Structure formats: structure tokens, C-alpha cells
Amino acid sequence: MAVDIAPAPPAPAKQAAAPPRRSREALTAWLFILPSLIGFLIFTAGPVVAAGVISLLDWNLFSAPTWAGLRNFARLGPDPTFWSALGNTAYFTLLSVPLTIVVSLLLALLLNQGLRRIAVFRSLLLLPYATITVAVAFVWIWLYIPHDGLVNAVLGWFGISGPAWLISDSWAMPALILMSVWKSFGFGMVVFLAGLQAIPQQLYEAGRVDGTSPWNSFRHITLPMLSPALFFVVVTSVIGSFQVFDQALIMTNGGPGTRTTTLVMYIYRTGFENYDQGYAAAQSLVLFAFIVLITAGQFLFQRRLVHYDN
Amino acid sequence: MSKLSRRGFLQLSGLAGIGVAAAGCSSGPPSGTATWSMWSSSAAEKKVWQDFGTYVEKQLGVRSVATLTPSSGYPTKLDLQLVSGTASLVTALNGTLIPTYAARGAHRPLDDLIAADPDFELDDFYDTSRRISSFNGKTYAIGFDVAPTVMYYNKDLLTKQGIPLPSRTEPMSWATFRELARQLTRPGEQYGFTCAPAIDDLVSWIYCAGGNVMSEDGGRSILGEPEAMQALQFVIDLFVKDKVTPPIKNLVTESSLSNFLQGNVAFMQNGPWQVVNARKAKFDWDIIPFPAGANGSTPRVSGSSFAIPSGVREGAELDLAWKLLKTLTSTGALDIYAKAGRNNPARLSAGSAFQPPPDNLGIVQDILAGKVAGGHAFDVTTNWNQVKQLLGQDLPRTFLGQVSVAEAIKGLTPRLDVLMRQHLDTIRQATARKG
Numbered sequence: 157m158a159v160d161i162a163p164a165p166p167a168p169a170k171q172a173a174a175p176p177r178r179s180r181e182a183l184t185a186w187l188f189i190l191p192s193l194i195g196f197l198i199f200t201a202g203p204v205v206a207a208g209v210i211s212l213l214d215w216n217l218f219s220a221p222t223w224a225g226l227r228n229f230a231r232l233g234p235d236p237t238f239w240s241a242l243g244n245t246a247y248f249t250l251l252s253v254p255l256t257i258v259v260s261l262l263l264a265l266l267l268n269q270g271l272r273r274i275a276v277f278r279s280l281l282l283l284p285y286a287t288i289t290v291a292v293a294f295v296w297i298w299l300y301i302p303h304d305g306l307v308n309a310v311l312g313w314f315g316i317s318g319p320a321w322l323i324s325d326s327w328a329m330p331a332l333i334l335m336s337v338w339k340s341f342g343f344g345m346v347v348f349l350a351g352l353q354a355i356p357q358q359l360y361e362a363g364r365v366d367g368t369s370p371w372n373s374f375r376h377i378t379l380p381m382l383s384p385a386l387f388f389v390v391v392t393s394v395i396g397s398f399q400v401f402d403q404a405l406i407m408t409n410g411g412p413g414t415r416t417t418t419l420v421m422y423i424y425r426t427g428f429e430n431y432d433q434g435y436a437a438a439q440s441l442v443l444f445a446f447i448v449l450i451t452a453g454q455f456l457f458q459r460r461l462v463h464y465d466n
Numbered sequence: 467m468s469k470l471s472r473r474g475f476l477q478l479s480g481l482a483g484i485g486v487a488a489a490g491c492s493s494g495p496p497s498g499t500a501t502w503s504m505w506s507s508s509a510a511e512k513k514v515w516q517d518f519g520t521y522v523e524k525q526l527g528v529r530s531v532a533t534l535t536p537s538s539g540y541p542t543k544l545d546l547q548l549v550s551g552t553a554s555l556v557t558a559l560n561g562t563l564i565p566t567y568a569a570r571g572a573h574r575p576l577d578d579l580i581a582a583d584p585d586f587e588l589d590d591f592y593d594t595s596r597r598i599s600s601f602n603g604k605t606y607a608i609g610f611d612v613a614p615t616v617m618y619y620n621k622d623l624l625t626k627q628g629i630p631l632p633s634r635t636e637p638m639s640w641a642t643f644r645e646l647a648r649q650l651t652r653p654g655e656q657y658g659f660t661c662a663p664a665i666d667d668l669v670s671w672i673y674c675a676g677g678n679v680m681s682e683d684g685g686r687s688i689l690g691e692p693e694a695m696q697a698l699q700f701v702i703d704l705f706v707k708d709k710v711t712p713p714i715k716n717l718v719t720e721s722s723l724s725n726f727l728q729g730n731v732a733f734m735q736n737g738p739w740q741v742v743n744a745r746k747a748k749f750d751w752d753i754i755p756f757p758a759g760a761n762g763s764t765p766r767v768s769g770s771s772f773a774i775p776s777g778v779r780e781g782a783e784l785d786l787a788w789k790l791l792k793t794l795t796s797t798g799a800l801d802i803y804a805k806a807g808r809n810n811p812a813r814l815s816a817g818s819a820f821q822p823p824p825d826n827l828g829i830v831q832d833i834l835a836g837k838v839a840g841g842h843a844f845d846v847t848t849n850w851n852q853v854k855q856l857l858g859q860d861l862p863r864t865f866l867g868q869v870s871v872a873e874a875i876k877g878l879t880p881r882l883d884v885l886m887r888q889h890l891d892t893i894r895q896a897t898a899r900k901g
Contacts, residue, residue: 217549218570218776237859301715322716323866409718412863428542429851431570 204444211437221434228438238439240414241422242446244329248418249397252333252340256393257386259337260344265378267345268352278349285342293406296335297322300407322408328416332404339403340396344389351385352378380463387462391454398447419443494552495531497783500790501554502772503533503547505540510742514806518799525793528786548572553775555787556794559607561598561769562846562854568601569848569896573773575604579788586792592834595812597843599771602896607771608795609812610803611739614833614841615670615765617757618726618734618824621750623650634826635838637755637763640674640700643733647710650732658710660725661701661735663717663865665857670735670766671697673842674759679857680882684847685890687882690875697759698864698871706867717862737768738820738830742807745823752824755839763839769812771795810834847889848896856881 211228215221232238263281267274284292299306300321308318321331355378363373379386401420404410410417423443427436495501500522506512515532522530533554535543541563547553548567559567567573580586588596588605595609624631627650632638638646647658661667665679672678677693680686688694705711712725726734729749735756736744744751756765772794774787793799800811804819810830811817817831832838847853860874869877 216570217545218567218572297716297719302713303715320715322718323714325863325868407716407718409858411717411859412866412868413859417859425851425855428545429855430849431545431566431851 207437207440207444210433211441213434215433216431217433218431224434228434229442231435232438232442237414237417237422238419241417241419244415244417245398245400245419247329248333248336248400249394251330252336252397252400253390253393255333255337256341257344257389259341260389261348261386263341263345264348264352267349278346281345282342284339287339289339289402290406292335292339293403296331296338296403297407300331323412325412325415328408328412332400332407332416335407336397336400336403340393344393347385347389348382351382355381383462384464387454387458391451394450394454395447398443398450495529498528498786500526500528500530500556500786500793501533502530502556502558502790502794503535503540503544503554504558505537506534507536507538510806511808514803514808517802517806518794521799521802522790522793525796525798526786526789548775548777551777553777555778555783556772556774556791558610559771559773561609561771562844562850564599564607564771564773565601565846565848566850567773568604568606569892571776571896571899573606574776574778575606576608576774576788576791577605579784580605583788583792590797590813590815592812592814594767594834594841594843595769595771598767598769599773601848602893607773608791609769609771610795610800611809612767612769612812612834613738613810613830614767614839615667615735615737615756616753616830616833617755618736618740618744618751618753620726620729620732620747621752623656623730623732623749631752632754634752634754635829635832637758637839640757640759643757644700644704644708644710647704647733648708651708651710653709656730657712657725657732658708659704659733659735660711660722660731662722663705663714663720663862665854665861666766667722667735668698668701668861669844670756670842671701671759673764673766674756674761675700676759676761678845679853680845680847680886680889683890684845684886684893686886687879689882690879693760695871695875698861698875702864702871705865714866717866737809738827739809741809741824741827745807752826753829754826755829755833758839764842766844767834767841768844771812847886848892849885849889852885853882856885 210221212224212226213221214224214227267278267281271277300308302308302318302320302323305318305321307321311318319327321327324331359377359381360373363377368376399420400418401424404416404418405421408416410421419439420443423436423439426432426439502522504515506515512534515534519530519532522528531554533543533547540558541560544553544557548557557573559573564573568575580588588608591609592612595612596605598612599605599607599609619632621631629646629649632646643659650656650658669679672689672694675693675697677691677695677697678688679694681688689698705714712728712731714720722734722736723740723743725731726736726744727747729747738753741753756763772791774784774791778784778787795812797813797815800813800816801819803809804811804816805821807820810820814831814835820827820830822828829838833841856878860869860878863869864871864874
């Protein structure tokens with residue numbers, strides 16, 4: 157029996173020429189991303205590549221550059237100021253990041269308790285983060301004045317004789333860290349607050365039914381559910397801390413001695429005050445490598461420590 | 467109201483982007499404009515430079531465009547403008563940076579322009595200004611101000627204490643000065659002396675003791691030699707041992723002027739460039755020559771100048787740049803500068819415009835002319851920023867009593883010597899380029 161097979165109807169010409177819907181969406185997405193992508197290539201990737209090239213040159217900005225090979229990197233080893241600046245930056249990071257996170261988390265937990273006029277508190281606590289560092293630094297210089305400053309006056313109420321904070325070998329860096337924690341806790345607080353408000357209440361209700369204590373509820377529900385936000389804040393804070401510059405420049409100018417000279421401050425001085433662009437580029441690439449390594453390490457750890465819903 | 471389609475939105479965004487880019491790429495003032503750069507950190511300074519602009523337009527008959535930048539950011543902005551080829555025809559330079567720029571070829575020597583211009587009188591400028599504006603035997607800039615460091619004193623405070631006012635012309639000895647500072651100090655209330663805890667102020671004492679930061683050829687540090695060490699120890703002792711200075715609260719904001727203006731400090735070391743600010747004092751004050759050490763009263767003499775960037779093209783552009791530089795450093799322009807009380811002008815013929823108060827202002831010009839006491843041009847290297855930074859690390863700690871002068875100098879000297887050798891190498895390269 158012959159079977160008639162009807163020929164398939166030809167597809168409408170218009171439909172065949174038009175790109176599938178998903179391709180059109182992709183194209184639109186790319187168009188929207190394009191300005192940002194161009195900006196990234198020109199203002200981020202471009203300078204990184206340029207720094208790579210400049211690090212191989214001797215260049216004082218005004219005369220023609222000459223080839224230096226890896227000489228600028230070799231200069232890093234015997235340069236005591238570089239290592240001192242790196243040590244100071246690591247010290248700053250190791251103290252300021254955990255402190256900022258603890259303060260941010262505590263305040264976020266407090267604000268998440270359904271306080272009245274919560275928006276007012278939230279805005280007030282976000283003010284330090286929203287204020288420019290220069291202004292904040294000058295206020296803190298005033299607060300840290302050895303005899304008449306507010307910080308030492310408060311310590312005096314408890315019978316403690318405060319140090320000359322910003323000119324003390326031992327206390328200048330802790331003073332910067334304290335100011336930095338105050339300046340930046342607002343960012344972490346907002347992220348943590350958003351994370352806390354996204355935790356399903358059923359989890360806490362189930363915990364209450366099982367008789368979980370508030371501490372266990374925090375340990376076994378809040379912290380795991382907040383871990384993506386925590387991870388985000390840790391990564392961005394560490395990167396930000398390695399780039400600390402403005403508050404140290406304004407409050408201590410790197411002193412006393414080189415006690416508060418940070419790596420970015422040293423890079424700036426090498427490149428723009430000492431006209432040693434090649435060496436500054438080499439230093440900045442080493443800083444970049446440190447940040448990449450530390451961030452990569454954090455991403456390795458997050459597989460074990462960060463809990464995602466899905 | 468019509469709805470904007472997605473295509474229309476993208477088109478408009480694209481056009482706006484092109485517009486912004488075009489605006490950003492605009493090439494600045496048209497050719498033939500007299501462009502110049504200057505630092506300016508206050509409304510009073512801005513007013514002086516505006517008057518300069520008006521004077522330039524009147525003299526040259528062309529539009530004057532001044533780029534004014536706060537003094538702290540001026541060097542960085544100038545560097546970027548020089549590198550990107552967008553610098554003005556004439557740029558102001560602090561004297562300490564002239565060798566730095568000259569050695570790197572950022573500014574052009576002016577000797578050919580001076581030689582070809584019979585109207586220009588280089589002899590009308592103080593010798594020290596000419597020395598500050600030169601590098602490696604060539605003139606790289608023309609001065610607009612020059613002045614020695616002097617000692618300001620609070621007349622009311624001395625009179626109240628029953629202490630006779632010091633001589634207006636005869637510098638006192640260091641021993642007398644120290645004794646006076648001690649007598650005038652009442653801890654926590656009143657102090658004998660204030661200066662900035664940095665090399666810029668220490669250097670005057672070092673010169674007066676017969677020492678220097680670097681050897682005569684600039685090839686090694688001589689801060690460890692007895693003359694310099696004696697000077698350093700003397701000043702640090704005023705802070706740490708005698709405690710005749712207001713306590714240092716913060717090295718960044720420490721300001722001798724602000725200490726002096728409080729009215730409870732007898733003597734302040736500073737330059738006549740602070741006369742304009744010291745006039746705000748609510749007490750009677752005056753200036754006297756710097757105390758004399760073993761080498762006499764020979765404090766640092768500082769100055770600032772105008773220079774022409776190397777990127778200025780030969781021909782009409784260079785012609786305009788030279789005319790502009792001459793106008794900005796002419797007697798008429800420097801009269802405006804001095805009359806406003808900014809500082810002592812670099813030209814002898816404009817000197818009379820810098821007028822009292824203070825009563826004894828005339829000694830500034832007498833010192834420069836070698837009639838009273840003396841002065842020592844601020845000797846700097848071609849990498850002075852680096853030298854200053856290195857000195858800025860440990861010297862301030864001596865003022866705080868954290869390290870001894872001997873320890874600080876011992877730690878600094880090897881690193882200073884490296885910088886001095888680099889300085890000699892830079893001069894050698896600059897000389898070879900010239901050849």
C-alpha cells in the first residue's frame with residue numbers, strides 16, 4: 157500500500173530569516189553589557205597589561221623608556237621599604253578585616269531584631285561608610301590628639317593614660333585600623349542585613365519547635381545561611397585592605413618611620429614622586445599577584461565553608 | 467508623550483556617548499592663547515594669579531588662561547600634563563624640583579632665548595634666585611620669588627616677660643637663642659620656639675653650622691659629619707631635652723605657623739612667604755635674622771620660578787612662551803605679587819613693592835644682597851623627592867625622642883649614599899645628552 161507522505165509545509169520566509177528568540181536576547185544582553193565591557197577593557201584590563209609592559213622598562217616619565225628586563229623585579233628583594241610596606245599592609249589586613257566583619261555582623265544582627273525606627277538607625281550606621289575618607293581622617297586626627305583628644309579623654313575616665321596615637325611606634329597602625337573599622341563597617345552591615353532578611357523564617361520556627369537555643373540557632377542556621385554574604389564581604393574587604401592608601405596618607409603620611417607606610421602608598425611615591433615608573437609597575441604587579449593568590453585561596457576554602465541554597 | 471523605542475534609546479545613548487567622548491577629547495584653549503600653570507591653595511592666592519592674568523592680557527594682547535591647582539596636587543598634575551603633551555606654555559616650579567625636571571629633559575634650557583633677547587635683564591634677578599633656577603650650568607627657569615629663612619618673634623611676649631627685644635640686624639648666637647628659648651618657656655603654657663620637624667627646617671641650622679646634606683659634588687651624604695650632627699643635635703635637643711617647643715601632636719598636621727599664631731610661642735623659624743599669614747596674628751611681632759652658628763647666619767634661601775616645557779614647539783609657540791615667561795617675571799607682574807604680600811620678589815627692581823608690616827621686612831632684601839647676615843641657596847639633588855622622603859622617615863622620630871640623632875643618621879646614611887650616587891649618574895646622563 158502506497159503511503160502518501162505529504163510534503164512538509166515550507167517554513168514562512170520571515171520566520172526562517174529571523175534569529176531565534178534566545179539569540180536576540182543574547183544580542184540585547186551583549187549590547188547592554190558592551191559599555192561596561194569597553195570600560196573594563198580600557199580602564200582595567202588595559203592598565204594591567206600596560207603595567208606589565210612598563211614593569212620591564214626604566215622610565216622616568218619624561219625621557220624615552222629603556223629596556224630593563226626583570227631588573228625592576230630584582231630590586232624588590234633588597235628594598236627594605238617595600239618589605240616593610242608589605243608587612244604593614246598585611247598587619248592592617250589581618251586586624252582590620254576580622255574586626256570589621258565582627259562589628260558589621262553584630263550590628264546587622266541587632267538591626268534585624270525588628271527595632272522601631274530601624275530605617276533611622278540603618279541610615280545613621282551607614283553614614284561613616286558614605287562619608288569621604290578625607291573628611292573622616294581629619295576628624296579622627298582630632299579625636300586622636302594625645303592630651304585633648306576625645307579618645308584619650310574617654311580612656312582617662314577609666315584611669316587609662318592613652319598613648320600619642322598617631323606618632324607612636326606601637327599605636328599608629330592600631331589607630332589607623334580602628335578608624336578604618338569605623339569607616340567601613342557600614343558596607344558589611346548592609347550586606348549582612350540583606351542576607352539575614354533572606355533567611356527563611358521557617359528554619360528558625362523549625363528550630364524553635366526542636367528546642368534549639370539562640371546560640372545553636374545562630375551557629376546552625378544563621379551562619380550557614382549567611383555564609384555566601386560572609387564570603388562576599390571577606391573577599392571584598394581583603395582586596396580593599398590590601399589597597400589601603402588614603403587614610404594612612406592623610407593621618408600619618410606613612411610614619412612614624414615607616415610604621416604605617418602601606419604598599420599602595422609606596423607604589424604611588426615610587427611612580428609619581430620619585431619618577432620611577434618601571435619599579436612602581438613591578439611593585440603593583442606583585443601586589444596584584446598577592447591579591448590574586450589570596451582571593452584564589454579564599455575561593456578554594458569557600459567550597460567547604462560556604463553554603464548555598466541550591 | 468511619545469514612547470521611546472529600544473532602538474531609539476540605543477541610538478540616543480550612542481549619540482550621547484559620542485558627544486561625551488568628543489567633549490572629553492577637546493584640545494583646550496586655541497593656539498595663540500597664553501597658557502600657564504601655577505599652584506594656588508586659597509582665595510587670596512587665586513586673586514593674585516587673576517591679577518597676573520589681567521596683566522598678561524594687557525601686556526601681550528592675547529587671552530591668558532591659567533591652570534590653578536592646589537599646591538599639594540600640583541606636581542602630580544604637572545607631571546601628567548608634561549607626559550601627555552598638554553602642559554601649559556609656561557609652568558611654575560618650586561626651586562627644589564628644578565634639577566629634577568631639568569635632568570630628565572622635561573623643561574628646556576633658556577640660555578638661547580635669553581641671549582637672543584636684548585630686552586631681558588637677567589642681572590636684575592637676585593644671584594640666589596639665578597642659582598636656584600639653574601642646573602648643570604644652564605638656566606632652566608626664571609624666578610618669581612626668593613627669600614631666606616628668618617626668625618619671627620612675638621614682641622608682646624618678650625616685652626611681657628621683661629626681655630629686651632633682639633637686635634634687628636645682628637644675628638644672636640645659638641647659645642643666646644637657646645637660653646632665651648628656655649627663659650621664655652613655661653611647660654604646658656608658653657614655649658620658646660617652634661619649627662617644622664623636617665629636613666626643610668633643619669637644613670638652615672645645618673648650613674649655619676657649616677654642614678650640608680650632601681657633599682659638594684653631590685655624590686655622598688655628609689649628614690654624619692660633625693658640623694651637621696652638631697646642628698641636628700642642637701635642634702632636636704630643643705624639642706626633646708630642653709622641651710622649649712610645643713609638644714608634637716601629629717607629624718602630618720604639625721605647623722609652626724599655627725603654633726606661633728596661638729600667641730604663646732616666642733620664636734618661629736619660617737620664611738617671609740608666611741608674612742601674609744602672620745599678619746593675622748592678634749599680637750605684635752617682627753622678624754630678625756636667623757641665629758648664627760659656627761658658619762654665621764647662613765640659613766636656607768628658597769625660591770620659585772617659571773619654566774618652559776620641552777614640548778613647546780619652536781617658532782610661534784616658543785616665541786609666545788618666552789614673551790609670556792618674561793611678562794610673568796617682569797617688574798610689573800612681580801610688583802603685583804609683592805604688593806599682595808605673597809613673598810619677596812625675585813627681581814631687585816620689584817623689591818620695594820614688598821612692604822612692611824613687619825617693621826623689619828627690609829632685612830629680607832638686605833640678607834639677599836649680602837648686606838646683613840647671609841643666606842645659603844637650598845642645595846638639592848636631581849632626586850630630591852627621594853632624599854626628602856628617606857629623611858622624612860627617620861628624622862621626625864628624633865624630634866619625638868623615639869631614636870637618637872646618631873642612630874637615625876647611621877641608619878639613613880647608606881641609603882642616602884645610594885641616592886646620591888644615582889644623582890651623580892643622572893647628572894652624567896644629562897651631560898651626555900647635552901653633548
